[in-house]
Amino acid sequence: MSERVCLITGASRGIGAASARELAARGHAVVVNHRDSATDAEAVAHDVRAAGGAALVVQGDVTEPGDVTRVIDTVVGHWGRLDVLVHNAMTPFPITPFADLSWEQLGTKLDQEMRAAHLLTHAVLPEMIDRRYGRLVYLSTGLSRRPRDGMIALGVAKAALDSFVRYVAAEVAPHGVTANVVAPSTVDDTAVSGRLSDELTAQLAAATPMRRLARPEDVARTVAYFAGDDAAFTTGSWAPVNGGLIMP
Known part of the structure; x- marks a missing residue:
């Protein structure tokens, strides 16, 4: 068996797909979850199997309790355990001023964001x-x-997620379980960046000290760090991946 079994939600494209490939390259078995993107997930x-890794594709909507239970049961039934949850799946949100x-x-955005995090965390813990x-x-x-015009629904929902993770981290730390947040800036070649105008995308890149947007692979490497044992004594953290755009 591979070193660890990792479930990545929303892994058919973007950050999720890059995380699945990165974790597999580090010797982990990966579960590629998707809601309705079977072709991309496969x-x-x-790619993972062609590179010598182990991968399982499991369909499931992470906001539906029955789907979450089925996904976890499928993983445990296939590999006997689940070591790592990477919750990446994005629920829809409007881009609009307050x-x-x-x-x-x-x-709706708050409910879906927190419902998915709650269901998955409860299922795997x-x-x-x-x-x-x-x-x-x-x-x-x-x-x-760091607010940006039109992004209030996403920003507020993710702020709730950030707080949720800190509480979970504090509660489960005595049991050998860590919980961390990876917080990228706008990531190129994702569903979110695809909704932005070319002009705004160029402005965001120019405002970043490293003069480009994050790439899925940049985020995936940070995800893989928190998924591994090098971060065994790090929990409750909020890790920016933004080329210096936000320096907390």
């Missing part, structure tokens, strides 16, 4: 606590700390 798994933002829009080993890695965004 392509990621094919003046035009309805409570239904904001409330009991076995991790029993085995006294686990790695929880959650994808957030720099927008949870």
